Amino acid sequence: MAIERIHSSDIQLFVNDQRVPAVESLSLSSSKKVTDIPRLGFSHITERMLNADQSTKIDVGIYLTTGNTGESPFYGPQQMESGFLSTGKFNFKVKDKLGVNIISGGSLTSYSLKGSVGDIVKGNTSYEGDGAIFTSVGALTDADASTDTFGGFFRPKDIEITSTNGDEGIDTASLNIQDFSLSVNIGRKSVTRLGTRVPRFRYPELPSNGTLSFNVIKNKVTGLNISSLICESGAIKIDLQDDDGNSVMDFTTSGCCLETVDESPSLDDNTTISFSYYFPIIK
Numbered sequence: 001m002a003i004e005r006i007h008s009s010d011i012q013l014f015v016n017d018q019r020v021p022a023v024e025s026l027s028l029s030s031s032k033k034v035t036d037i038p039r040l041g042f043s044h045i046t047e048r049m050l051n052a053d054q055s056t057k058i059d060v061g062i063y064l065t066t067g068n069t070g071e072s073p074f075y076g077p078q079q080m081e082s083g084f085l086s087t088g089k090f091n092f093k094v095k096d097k098l099g100v101n102i103i104s105g106g107s108l109t110s111y112s113l114k115g116s117v118g119d120i121v122k123g124n125t126s127y128e129g130d131g132a133i134f135t136s137v138g139a140l141t142d143a144d145a146s147t148d149t150f151g152g153f154f155r156p157k158d159i160e161i162t163s164t165n166g167d168e169g170i171d172t173a174s175l176n177i178q179d180f181s182l183s184v185n186i187g188r189k190s191v192t193r194l195g196t197r198v199p200r201f202r203y204p205e206l207p208s209n210g211t212l213s214f215n216v217i218k219n220k221v222t223g224l225n226i227s228s229l230i231c232e233s234g235a236i237k238i239d240l241q242d243d244d245g246n247s248v249m250d251f252t253t254s255g256c257c258l259e260t261v262d263e264s265p266s267l268d269d270n271t272t273i274s275f276s277y278y279f280p281i282i283k
Contacts, residue, residue: 006096012140013060014093015073021148024122025061028094028101030054030132052197053190054131056103058092064113064121064240066151066248074111074123083283084108084184085204090127095144099136103129107188107202113238113251116179121154121240128188130198154240154248161214162237176217178272180238182251184210184281208281212236212253218263218271236277253279 013020033054037047060073073090090106106129115121159177187205192198238251262274 004097006098010140011094011096012144013073014095016091017093019146020060020062020073021150022063022065022153023060024063025059025124026094027059028056028103028132029059030056052192053199054197055128055190056130056132057109057126057128058094058103058106059124059126061122061124064123064154064249066154066242073106073125073127084111084186084281085206085208085283087201087203089129092127092129093138095138095140097140099134100138102133102135103127103131105130105198105202109186109188111184111186113182114180115154115156115159117156117159117177119155121156128202151242159214160239162239176219178215178217180212180214182210182212182238182253184208186281210253210279210281211276212238212256212279213274213276215272215274218273236279253277255280255282 011026013023013026033051034048035051036045037049038044039046058073062074064074073092087107089104092101092103092106094101094103106127108125109128110124110126112124113121114123159180161175161177161180186208188202189205190199191201191203193200234256235252235254236256237253239247240249242248256277256279258275259278260274260276262276263271264274265271
């Protein structure tokens with residue numbers, strides 16, 4: 001008897017009932033929270049009771065595309081007025097040919113963006129929502145196969161990061177930037193009403209911060225006197241442009257403070273300098 005397995009091409013992600021295209025990776029994780037109940041006369045745990053605030057974590061990786069925003073686990077936080085610290089919630093549906101996993105009340109817990117020369121720019125978000133519910137109603141069929149429509153992917157040939165902080169003596173136009181990484185992590189505190197199992201809110205824990213790093217190839221132009229670097233607050237902008245040089249999406253990190261500068265010579269390879277910045281999350 002032949003057994004049909006679920007392939008990655010049989011899975012689709014929906015956020016607030018809108019399908020998300022260009023998904024690169026997807027994972028669901030549920031960990032039961034329990035209270036162990038021991039009893040006199042027994043050397044082992046006799047009962048385990050489920051706690052309130054049972055949650056499921058969903059991690060979504062996508063390829064960044066032009067012409068595609070709207071409801072999305074990646075573009076959504078940028079379009080919400082409150083940004084990363086919002087208490088707004090997303091509802092997720094992961095559909096395959098067996099059925100649908102439903103995760104409601106998803107709150108953002110992490111956000112990252114990575115790009116390198118010659119590679120497609122990728123984004124990743126993680127959300128914590130209410131415990132997953134599975135139903136066979138709404139399972140995918142062959143008729144649900146569709147073709148995504150958008151402008152294209154970001155694949156940088158030349159990476160430029162604009163800095164408004166000139167106190168560190170870095171001329172960004174002369175830096176041979178090879179890659180960049182932006183990361184935000186947001187802790188959440190569940191607030192549950194007495195007598196209910198599902199949290200009313202998952203408030204962000206403050207203070208929250210993010211990191212920005214990029215690597216450059218060292219040459220005579222970009223040689224830096226590391227001892228002269230100082231700790232100053234400034235803004236650094238990552239600007240994603242189309243083939244015509246028009247800005248499509250940008251990420252501006254304000255209040256950046258240089259934390260580390262690492263120089264790494266290696267045998268038979270270019271010497272690289274790595275910059276790492278800290279910035280506060282204010283919204």
